[in-house]
Amino acid sequence: MTRIVVVGNGMVGQRFVDRLVAGDALDSHTVVVFGDEPVPAYDRVALSSWFDGATSEDLRLCDVEAMTSAGIDMRLGVKVLSIDRSAKEVVASDGSTEPYDVLVLATGSKPFVPPIPGADGPDCFVYRTLEDLEAIRDRAADASHGVVVGGGLLGLEAANALLNLGVETSVVEMAERLMPQQLDDPAAVVLQSWIERRGIDVRLGYATSSIDTTPRGSLTMTRKETARDDMTAGDDVETDFVVFSAGIRPRDGLGRAAGLAIGARGGVVVDDTLVTSDPSIFAIGEVACHRGRVHGLVGPGYDMASTLASRLIDNADDVFTGADWSTKLKLLGVDVASFGTPEPGDDRVEYTDPLAGIHRRVSVRNGDVTGGVLVGDVSNYDVLHAMATGTAATANVPELVVPAGMGSAPLVELPDSALICTCNTVSRGDVRDAVAGGAHSIGDVKACTDAGTGCGGCIPGVTSLVNETLVSLGVEVSSAICEHFDLSRQQLFDLIRIRRLTSWPEVLDALGTGRGCAICRPAVGSILASLGNGYILDDGQAAVQDTNDHALANMQRNGTYSVVPRVPGGEITPAQLIALGRIAEEHGLYTKITGAQRIDLFGAQLHELPTIWAKVLDAGMESGHAYGKALRTVKSCVGSTWCRYGVQDSVAMAIELELRYRGLRAPHKLKSAVSGCTRECAEAQSKDFGVIATETGWNLYLGGNGGRVPRHGDLFATDLTSDELIQTIDRFLMFYIRTADKLQRTSTWLESLDGGVEHLRDVIVDDVLGICDELDEAMAAHVDDYACEWAETLADPERLKYFVEFVNAPDDHSTPVWITERSQRIPART
Amino acid sequence: MSTIVPNIANSDPSSEPAVDDLEVWFSICNADTVSLDRGIAALVDGYPIAIFRLAPVDAGSSESWHAVDHLDPRTGTPTIARGLVGSVGDRPVVAAPLHKERYDLVTGACLDDPELALRVHDVRVTDGVVEVLNVTTPKRGRNVAAKHSVT
Ligand SMILES: Cc1cc2nc3c(=O)[nH]c(=O)nc-3n(C[C@H](O)[C@H](O)[C@H](O)COP(=O)(O)OP(=O)(O)OC[C@H]3O[C@@H](n4cnc5c(N)ncnc54)[C@H](O)[C@@H]3O)c2cc1C
Ligand code: SF4
Ligand code: FES
Ligand code: FES
Numbered sequence: 001m002t003r004i005v006v007v008g009n010g011m012v013g014q015r016f017v018d019r020l021v022a023g024d025a026l027d028s029h030t031v032v033v034f035g036d037e038p039v040p041a042y043d044r045v046a047l048s049s050w051f052d053g054a055t056s057e058d059l060r061l062c063d064v065e066a067m068t069s070a071g072i073d074m075r076l077g078v079k080v081l082s083i084d085r086s087a088k089e090v091v092a093s094d095g096s097t098e099p100y101d102v103l104v105l106a107t108g109s110k111p112f113v114p115p116i117p118g119a120d121g122p123d124c125f126v127y128r129t130l131e132d133l134e135a136i137r138d139r140a141a142d143a144s145h146g147v148v149v150g151g152g153l154l155g156l157e158a159a160n161a162l163l164n165l166g167v168e169t170s171v172v173e174m175a176e177r178l179m180p181q182q183l184d185d186p187a188a189v190v191l192q193s194w195i196e197r198r199g200i201d202v203r204l205g206y207a208t209s210s211i212d213t214t215p216r217g218s219l220t221m222t223r224k225e226t227a228r229d230d231m232t233a234g235d236d237v238e239t240d241f242v243v244f245s246a247g248i249r250p251r252d253g254l255g256r257a258a259g260l261a262i263g264a265r266g267g268v269v270v271d272d273t274l275v276t277s278d279p280s281i282f283a284i285g286e287v288a289c290h291r292g293r294v295h296g297l298v299g300p301g302y303d304m305a306s307t308l309a310s311r312l313i314d315n316a317d318d319v320f321t322g323a324d325w326s327t328k329l330k331l332l333g334v335d336v337a338s339f340g341t342p343e344p345g346d347d348r349v350e351y352t353d354p355l356a357g358i359h360r361r362v363s364v365r366n367g368d369v370t371g372g373v374l375v376g377d378v379s380n381y382d383v384l385h386a387m388a389t390g391t392a393a394t395a396n397v398p399e400l401v402v403p404a405g406m407g408s409a410p411l412v413e414l415p416d417s418a419l420i421c422t423c424n425t426v427s428r429g430d431v432r433d434a435v436a437g438g439a440h441s442i443g444d445v446k447a448c449t450d451a452g453t454g455c456g457g458c459i460p461g462v463t464s465l466v467n468e469t470l471v472s473l474g475v476e477v478s479s480a481i482c483e484h485f486d487l488s489r490q491q492l493f494d495l496i497r498i499r500r501l502t503s504w505p506e507v508l509d510a511l512g513t514g515r516g517c518a519i520c521r522p523a524v525g526s527i528l529a530s531l532g533n534g535y536i537l538d539d540g541q542a543a544v545q546d547t548n549d550h551a552l553a554n555m556q557r558n559g560t561y562s563v564v565p566r567v568p569g570g571e572i573t574p575a576q577l578i579a580l581g582r583i584a585e586e587h588g589l590y591t592k593i594t595g596a597q598r599i600d601l602f603g604a605q606l607h608e609l610p611t612i613w614a615k616v617l618d619a620g621m622e623s624g625h626a627y628g629k630a631l632r633t634v635k636s637c638v639g640s641t642w643c644r645y646g647v648q649d650s651v652a653m654a655i656e657l658e659l660r661y662r663g664l665r666a667p668h669k670l671k672s673a674v675s676g677c678t679r680e681c682a683e684a685q686s687k688d689f690g691v692i693a694t695e696t697g698w699n700l701y702l703g704g705n706g707g708r709v710p711r712h713g714d715l716f717a718t719d720l721t722s723d724e725l726i727q728t729i730d731r732f733l734m735f736y737i738r739t740a741d742k743l744q745r746t747s748t749w750l751e752s753l754d755g756g757v758e759h760l761r762d763v764i765v766d767d768v769l770g771i772c773d774e775l776d777e778a779m780a781a782h783v784d785d786y787a788c789e790w791a792e793t794l795a796d797p798e799r800l801k802y803f804v805e806f807v808n809a810p811d812d813h814s815t816p817v818w819i820t821e822r823s824q825r826i827p828a829r830t
Numbered sequence: 831m832s833t834i835v836p837n838i839a840n841s842d843p844s845s846e847p848a849v850d851d852l853e854v855w856f857s858i859c860n861a862d863t864v865s866l867d868r869g870i871a872a873l874v875d876g877y878p879i880a881i882f883r884l885a886p887v888d889a890g891s892s893e894s895w896h897a898v899d900h901l902d903p904r905t906g907t908p909t910i911a912r913g914l915v916g917s918v919g920d921r922p923v924v925a926a927p928l929h930k931e932r933y934d935l936v937t938g939a940c941l942d943d944p945e946l947a948l949r950v951h952d953v954r955v956t957d958g959v960v961e962v963l964n965v966t967t968p969k970r971g972r973n974v975a976a977k978h979s980v981t
Binding site (some may be wrong): 483484504505514515516517518520521522542543544546547550551555557558559606801805806807808809812814816 | 856857858859863864865866867868870871872873878881884885887902905907908909912913914915916917918919920922923925927928930932
């Protein structure tokens with residue numbers, strides 16, 4: 001058995017171990033992993049999403065149980081203190097010594113904190129680990145201003161986080177421009193204008209000489225006099241706390257102390273086989289210095305991990321020859337990409353539109369693209385990147401530099417070898433092969449190629465490549481909703497609306513064939529209901545209502561129903577609570593508080609529903625529409641009424657929204673929530689439309705989704721007034737109802753929308769299609785026409801006829817088999 | 831208890847009947863009680879039956895009536911009558927409410943799972959009254975032990 005000891009359980013160390021497991025190395029190797037963070041490896045690249053509500057479980061990359069059962073000895077929270085090269089063992093902080101045959105250093109790097117007096121104070125932070133983020137969040141809770149030192153990629157990401165934590169934010173950068181590593185002056189100017197528009201105060205050419213605590217307890221950052229002393233740097237900054245993001249330094253201390261060769265600017269020196277100056281010791285990830293460079297990106301680290309694993313377990317002769325530093329990402333809402341390695345003497349093709357906030361530059365030498373930067377519009381990135389890395393021949397550069405939508409972008413066929421996901425080194429060919437092999441959705445392709453699982457920047461590209469490939473394989477991407485209608489849901493909606501069809505027989509007669517089915521009937525039912533055709537169980541509509549809509553209740557596994565009254569915003573009076581309790585008791589109903597902040601009563605039989613609902617209505621409550629593809633609930637936190645952090649009345653807003661959209665039938669169910677401050681206790685970002693209070697108004701997130709494939713909503717608009725908020729949601733919902741596919745949640749709808757969120761903004765904010773008035777009217781009509789479906793049903797004896805179990809024996813009922821568990825009645829388990 | 835009256839007069843006494851073979855048409859309800867393209871449940875001989883009234887599929891055809899077991903073979907719940915009807919090609923079908931398997935209303939066969947089937951029963955409309963033939967003799971398809979008793 002060869003003993004492999006891995007120091008560091010970060011992104012790269014974990015990838016290495018994953019490769020060992022996947023390669024069945026555990027049969028012939030003993031593996032010990034040390035990690036000094038208390039938690040197993042997590043996705044550092046997505047670290048900032050922790051502030052948006054991603055939990056540390058969501059970010060986790062390492063399943064400790066699986067690792068342990070695979071035979072790996074995981075020592076988390078244990079730091080390796082030294083290497084004894086002659087004895088071939090390491091000494092760890094828990095007092096143990098561990099012998100090795102092969103030692104792998106994957107200790108990553110640490111943030112660089114400049115040696116400024118005061119920089120080690122309690123209000124100074126770095127941005128690297130989950131613990132760092134927790135500390136920053138706690139400090140920001142009662143702070144009003146924060147400073148980020150460093151205007152590079154990570155610094156701007158940190159600034160965005162501070163902004164979202166609700167503190168005023170300044171960025172101070174020593175260089176004369178933002179992202180000095182990647183951008184040139186014009187690009188940086190364009191980026192800066194975007195960032196300042198977000199309300200961030202940017203100081204350039206600002207070197208800090210000391211950080212002092214003022215008598216009031218805040219900090220003063222004293223500025224060094226610099227040679228170029230103009231207005232951009234401004235005065236000394238006063239703030240509550242500081243986050244350093246001024247670069248990284250490899251954690252090469254273990255290697256240094258053990259006498260391994262160290263690079264000029266740090267990092268344990270490795271060659272192309274990733275071996276250090278000691279033949280038993282290897283280094284991968286950010287701690288490694290390869291050909292004089294330390295790679296501060298995860299993609300090259302992953303490459304090193306895979307290369308080393310296959311060398312060790314398969315004796316393969318793979319080598320690591322360097323990496324692509326190209327990046328494409330969204331920073332503070334603006335797209336930024338840089339690619340290739342342009343040199344100062346290259347020819348440049350540039351396009352700048354300061355008004356639109358776009359700068360695009362491509363460098364060319366001897367007729368070949370060498371690299372470039374794109375800010376504000378990253379279209380054609382894939383093609384340009386392929387040209388810069390030599391996988392595609394250079395052509396049509398000027399046309400490619402002009403932004404999307406202007407001029408004619410030439411069709412460039414990219415070769416299969418062109419990379420589409422640089423984080424995981426996935427080529428276009430890999431994606432095509434996966435699709436040909438049966439992965440027909442973006443989710444499947446992600447799962448089998450890893451594409452898009454790093455920074456996520458490549459997902460739109462991967463998605464269109466998947467669709468393109470499906471089409472070329474002849475897999476029909478038919479949009480017809482079923483065999484009975486050769487129309488997409490959107491076409492069906494438009495035709496029903498324009499031809500004013502108001503019943504199922506009319507619709508089937510005019511547009512369909514056969515008898516319809518369990519797919520098209522409810523889809524038509526939903527469209528008819530969205531278009532305001534009155535009571536859903538009347539003639540012409542009853543035949544298309546799904547079982548649940550037809551009984552105005554949700555059928556449960558044993559054929560009985562649940563009763564779900566509306567509890568707007570989750571606010572309920574004690575009297576209503578008592579009434580619900582009494583009703584449940586009288587009818588033996590199982591009672592549960594659900595995730596949607598209401599109370600569901602289970603186990604009612606069809607014939608009992610009218611009696612139960614009459615009692616619910618008597619208690620002043622109404623139908624919760626849980627049975628329909630309609631608005632479910634608008635959750636809320638207690639907000640400013642009770643919570644010491646609350647900045648707006650989230651409960652009142654949630655109630656207003658719930659009452660406005662109650663009963664609105666849609667292609668799928670709709671969920672919403674309102675949080676009273678950025679702490680987001682109501683989890684609004686996981687909702688179809690989520691609202692988070694700000695000091696001055698409301699931020700709106702659209703297209704969020706819990707469930708099997710969770711998705712955070714996109715921040716769509718900030719600091720809206722209540723009226724603006726409601727108008728924006730009105731239009732969003734109506735546009736979704738009109739154009740979504742059958743059973744398509746808002747999240748997938750948004751992702752499939754041509755042009756995505758930007759297009760949505762064009763339509764519902766800038767009204768480029770000229771339909772906003774119509775959308776507004778449609779919503780106004782819905783609000784006017786709303787009626788509680790149970791009140792309507794109970795008022796009409798004709799309508800009650802359906803609530804009989806056996807038409808010829810109204811007094812006979814089937815008796816489900818019940819058992820009792822935790823004092824409540826539940827269905828017998830079968 | 832139920833008040834179901836066997837309509838012996840309309841039954842066919844062609845041969846010397848064994849008790850089980852006695853053909854009895856049960857009157858269920860007025861035809862217009864059942865809305866077009868929906869089902870209702872009835873107790874026939876104490877057994878729960880789902881009865882569907884389908885709209886004419888085109889100008890040349892007329893309404894059709896179908897009766898099948900009301901018990902869902904997959905779950906044992908009395909729910910089939912509450913399913914949505916439709917067609918697959920020319921075959922009229924009902925989709926089980928809980929798991930949406932589709933059953934051919936003419937043969938009782940399940941289109942989505944060959945293990946499952948509904949028994950089909952004879953149904954007719956006489957003078958505006960829906961009648962179902964007694965169901966004690968299984969016709970086609972598979973019987974399913976009732977997980978629900980009828981009281
Ligand atoms: C906020 C943020 C955003 C980023 N965004 C991107 C991005 O968009 N794209 C991109 O490509 N990259 C990005 N990166 C960089 C990326 O996260 C790193 O390249 C990657 O994590 C490097 O992996 P690693 O395993 O080498 O180091 P790490 O992930 O840092 O892991 C090293 C681990 O080793 C542990 N360790 C160190 N010393 C010892 C010891 N003596 N004993 C035991 N354990 C030890 C450390 O505690 C740590 O857990 C980002 C980084 C941050 C912080
Ligand atoms: S989200 Fe609501 S409950 Fe949570 S801290 Fe903010 S105001 Fe308080
Ligand atoms: S490029 Fe980062 S995930 Fe694909
Ligand atoms: S197959 Fe359905 S229209 Fe239906």
